[in-house]
Amino acid sequence: MKFKCKKTNLQEAINTAQRAITGKSSMPVLNGLKITASNNIITLVGSDIDLSIETKIHANVEEEGAVVIDARLFGEIIRRLPDDEINILTVENNSVEILCQKSKFTLIHMNARDFPEIPNINENMIFSIPQKTLKNMIRSVIFATAQDETRPILTGVLFEIKNKKLNLVALDGYRLALKSKYLNTDNTINAVIPGKTLNEVSKILEDNDENVNITFTPNHILFNLDNTKIISRLLEGEFIKYNSIIPEEFNMTVTAKKDELLSCIERASLMAKDSNTNLIKLELEENKMVITSNSQLGMVREELNIILQGDNLKIAFNSKYLIDVLRIMDEEEIVLKFSSSVSPCIIKNKIKDNCTYLVLPVRLLNS
Numbered sequence: 001m002k003f004k005c006k007k008t009n010l011q012e013a014i015n016t017a018q019r020a021i022t023g024k025s026s027m028p029v030l031n032g033l034k035i036t037a038s039n040n041i042i043t044l045v046g047s048d049i050d051l052s053i054e055t056k057i058h059a060n061v062e063e064e065g066a067v068v069i070d071a072r073l074f075g076e077i078i079r080r081l082p083d084d085e086i087n088i089l090t091v092e093n094n095s096v097e098i099l100c101q102k103s104k105f106t107l108i109h110m111n112a113r114d115f116p117e118i119p120n121i122n123e124n125m126i127f128s129i130p131q132k133t134l135k136n137m138i139r140s141v142i143f144a145t146a147q148d149e150t151r152p153i154l155t156g157v158l159f160e161i162k163n164k165k166l167n168l169v170a171l172d173g174y175r176l177a178l179k180s181k182y183l184n185t186d187n188t189i190n191a192v193i194p195g196k197t198l199n200e201v202s203k204i205l206e207d208n209d210e211n212v213n214i215t216f217t218p219n220h221i222l223f224n225l226d227n228t229k230i231i232s233r234l235l236e237g238e239f240i241k242y243n244s245i246i247p248e249e250f251n252m253t254v255t256a257k258k259d260e261l262l263s264c265i266e267r268a269s270l271m272a273k274d275s276n277t278n279l280i281k282l283e284l285e286e287n288k289m290v291i292t293s294n295s296q297l298g299m300v301r302e303e304l305n306i307i308l309q310g311d312n313l314k315i316a317f318n319s320k321y322l323i324d325v326l327r328i329m330d331e332e333e334i335v336l337k338f339s340s341s342v343s344p345c346i347i348k349n350k351i352k353d354n355c356t357y358l359v360l361p362v363r364l365l366n367s
Contacts, residue, residue, distance in 0.1 A: 001065025002089040003037045007081055007100065009057045013044045014075045016228055019200040020046035020053040021071050032068040034115045035088075037061045045118060046071060051197050052118040053204075055228040063089070066112035067096055077105050119231055121215055121222045127185045128211040129166070131225070135205040137168050137179045138198045140355060143324045144170040144177035145195035156192040156235040158242070159221075161185065169242050170195070175321050176242060176358040189216055192239050197221075197232035204228060246358055247344060250337040252310030254284060255350060258334045261289075262326040264302035268293045269319035271300040277362055278320045284313040284338070293319075315341045316362040325357045 017033055025031060025048060034045040042059045045052060067090060077098060078086070087099040090109070098105040138157075146154035151173075158169040166181045201223055205212060213224040216234075223230040265280060271293040272278045283290040284306070291302040315338065325347055326334075333350040341364070347357040 001035075001037050001067060001096075002063035002087075003042060003059045003061045004085055004087050005042060005057060005059035007078065007083050007086050009059075010042070010086060011075075011078050013042070013055045013057045014071070014078055016055045016204055017044040017046035017053050018071050018075055019203065020048055020051045020230075022048045023072065024048075029068055029110050029114045030116070031070060031072070032110055032115070033071045033074060034066065034068050034112055036066040036112070038064045045115070047116060047118060049116060050194065050233045051200065052231045053200070053228065054118060054231075057227070065090060068110040068112050068115050069096060069107055073107065077107075119217075119220050121217055121220060121231060123213070123215045123222065123224065125187070126213045126215050126224075127161070127183070127187055128213050129181075129183065130209045131205040131212050132207050132209060133181060134212055135202050135207065137166070137181060138202040138205075140179040140328050141168045141170040141177040142195060142198055142202070143328070144172055144175050144357075146172035153192055153235055153237040153239055155196075156194050156239075157198055158239045159189060159191050159193050161187050161189040169239070171240065171242060171245070171358075174318070174360050175325070176245060176356075177325070178242065178246075178356040180354050190239075191216055191221065192235040192237070193221055194232060194235055197230070201230055204230065245344075246356060247337075247339060247346065250310075250339050250346070252284060252308065252313055252338040254289065254309075254336040254338070255307040255333060256289065256304065256336065258326055258329055258332060260304050261334070262323065264289075264291050264304050265319055265322050265326070268300050268302050269323065271295050271298060272319050278318045279316055279362055280319045280322075281314065281316045281364075284308055284315075286312075310338075313338055313341060314364075315345070316364050317345070317359060318362060321359045325359065329355070329357075 036043040040061050041056050043056050045054045081100040089097050091097050096107050096109045160167040166183045168179045170177045215222040221232050268280045268291045272280050280293045289306045293300050331349040335348050335350050337346040344358045344360050
């Protein structure tokens, strides 16, 4: 194998393909990047079996071939080389030479035949969505995926297309995040994508209106972005019927300025960090919300103007769960809906009905 390419192109491709590599595999070959040179194209593949990322760049290929190189070391070397043309070639003793200006590295490579084949997906049933839209939708729900593996299905995000609408749903037992987008498609899809996969996908997606093509099989999903393909296994099992969790009737509705509410809760949470629950208390009155928190270190009281429809209410929350939601909402005014001090709170935009967030309160002893 022998090829020349620009350092910036190679470094960007390494950064992309590396996202699939966890570094925790007991198979050394999965800690490496598979590099294939053919037809003046260099293909880099990173994989941890569950997630594979393949990306291509143009290069001047003088001799075709394929090797696997330790991803972390290869990435560090390329990153630190001068911003110039890089020559890479295989030499004797299972080695690869990397040459750039006056730098020369010799690395041991692994056999490309030992690298697992990435699933071959027939891209016949595709639907497309602008990269910017999908990136925003993932960002809007990914924080609510479960972090522990006790219920593996909850570590993923439900990807549901029905009635010409795409819904992404995540929940972890304490909160639920739902983001929706109208799609002009008659497809019906119901699949659960690992949260790790969507995290990496959102980092690779660009903030533009170019489409990403998505293909599902019974076990896999493929995201195709021209020169990059991301293939992930889907999670097995039934996702929770999220519609049955979201209440439809409420006794109290609060309209508030999002940024003001977020600032108040962030300040109150400084005092709450002393406890595991990050506990803050909300008192809803006719035209104000009072937010308090007490700990061994002291206490805090915040007040902001609201519009309240319904009865007064005292309720407590883990401040982190409210902050996570408010930080990613994009309207100036939001609506919070309550039924009682022990019932879930629903948070929505005031104008656009494109997201629903549910947060469970913390039960207080006197309630």
